[in-house]
Amino acid sequence: MLLSAFTIFVSAFLLFLVQPIVAKQILPWFGGSAAVWTTCLVFFQITLLLGYTYADFAVRRLVSRTQIRIHVALLVASVLVLPIVPGAFWKPAGDEDPVWLILGLLAATIGLPYFLLSTTSPLIQAWFARRHPGRSPYRLFALSNLASMLALLGYPFLLEPWTATKTQAWGWSAGYLLFVALCTAAAFASLRDRGSPSPADTPTSVIAEDTSPPTFKRQLLWCALAATGSVLLLAVSNHVTQNIASVPLLWIVPLALYLLTFILCFDGTGWYRREIFLGMLAGAVTVMAWTRADPDLTHELLLQIVVFCTGLFVACMFCHGELVRLKPAPRYLTRFYLMISLGGAAGSVVVGILAPLILPADFELGAALVGCALLLLWQVRREPAAFGVLALCAVLVSIGCVVWGVGEFYRGTLVASRNFYGVLRVQDAGVSESDRRRQLIHGTILHGKQYLAPEFRRQATSYYTAESGIGRLIESLHPRQQPLKVGVIGLGAGTIATFGAKGDTYRFYDINPGVIDLAQQNFTYLQDSDATIELALGDARLKLEHEPSQQFDVLAIDAFSSDAIPVHLLTKEAVQIYLKHMTPDGVIAFHVTNRYLELVPVVEGIAQELNLHALWIHDEGNDPLGNLSNWVLLATKPDRLTNPRLADAATPIVPRREWRVWTDDFNNLVQVLR
16 A cells, blocks of 8 residues: 555656646747646646556556556656756747647657656556455545645745756656656556456456446546536636736646645545535636626736636536546546546647637636536536526526627727737727727737827837837937837837837847737838838747847837736846847846736846846826836946936836846746735
8 A cells, every 4th residue: 555655646746746847948938928838738638638548448458467567668668758858959930830849849858757657546546456455546546636736836835946947857857767666666566465356357257346337428427527627727727827927836826726626525535515515616606707707807916816716626626526426436447537537638628729729819718617507507407406596597697707708808809819829909999089099909918009090190109108118218319320220029019110210120029920910910000110120920039049149229128918927038048148139338128017016126136147237217107198117228338328318217226135036947926926
């Protein structure tokens, strides 16, 4: 029992520890998009399904010694792919499909080790049940989920802040070698002192089975319950991360809650009280659906996190609690886990791959809530009428909120598009002729607007007016005789191009082809500019790593999607790359306007580390065409920031020397939350 438990614990710990380790390694290569984590979850769920399929086949079709030989051979082969450090040749050039590139990268880097880790829990439980007939192996499943949750919760607090990413990968690889040894020992131990023969070793006619095989209907219900939990996990994760930042801390909270429900439900100590959770789920679905649809609640960060994390917990307790109620005899446990993993994989594919292709916006969360309410209604069909009334109310409210949310999304919308990098909308707003404006919205945040009246059409707006940090900077440089070369990371609507004068060159970098299309087709900033406009598709940091020095006079970093920040563009190493592309007296301008994160001290800390001079310009947005904005300017020469146009608008920066400098191996979002 001890060897089985320890092997399952180590395998589950490594299985979930590798997820943030490998995802964080590749996150900067794909623009820091929240979809990187979603795509990784698709891979993890599909590989888990393959692992459970293998376990089910091995237990049901192979004699014990053949099972062991094949499995040990695969374990030895998997060592050959270590360490789990992706090769640089996997970095995207800019025109690939990110989803398939990420899936291929993960398969080559961690595919076989992850596959074998995923087989461990069902295989060892089956071996345990064979050696100890009459003893339930299901508590070992709860133990595996406990190890998984410990790995997830330990990563952002105990490992990530103190250990370099590559060191994490090498440490994990060493842990995997320990797992290979343990699993090999457990495999051979399962052949000794068997309490009863394996089903695969015994003729069918000899086996006395007290329970009949699970019906197809029962297996379909297992799959539906698992798929509902998986869809809600990914949809809630997307909803939370797209508005703050795609980082391990925010990936892990929903996943840890998801795993916690597995632990509580499979522990066998009665945490799932059906009469309580049925009513709680009806209320949770209703509150989540309303919170998702009401536009007045969109930017209430604390409310959103509390509502959706609590709702996810309640929904997954229902899904996984019902699974435990319907679990089969130990003889069929590999088929049970296979159907759970099939549902999990199907749910992840729906959210991670199909939804971005089919739906114009992130409507899958609303659809998942409707599906959960319908599943609740089905499960209470034989319960007292009060449960049926609550479930029906949840169905009707969730459907109504989906309709409401879709209506709000399309109100005034001219164009809507969605891809790997998020949801984009072009909207027309304003009632009077002088106030008519066209807006680009990425996620839930305005990313540029243009007034349609001829007298305002060529004027800079939103975060880029003449009174903003970037506006003041470029205007302070225009009296020079020589033309300016300006780089901009993040195109948006192309508003910054309005500052371009004849002879100037403005080079825009954007990883999202959808942004480039909308900026060219629905706004006229690029066409109207007097400067020469250059557009570069791909992640700006990767592009700048490989380009010859651009000799920028100004480089603006403005690549936020919704309120989320691409952390890899805001590190010491990133600034060092930017500096290679600057003229000796060039200025780097960081746009750090954010509802939730205090980023000014982060940029100032990097400046201090690199001996740069920093100046913060806070614009209240008093210009009728503008919005509140914060820009931090960095320069190697202090005199570039002493121009009265800049100095007169400067706001003192309060240094936070107790904060560690952000690097590619370290960032601390908890510290900078407002």
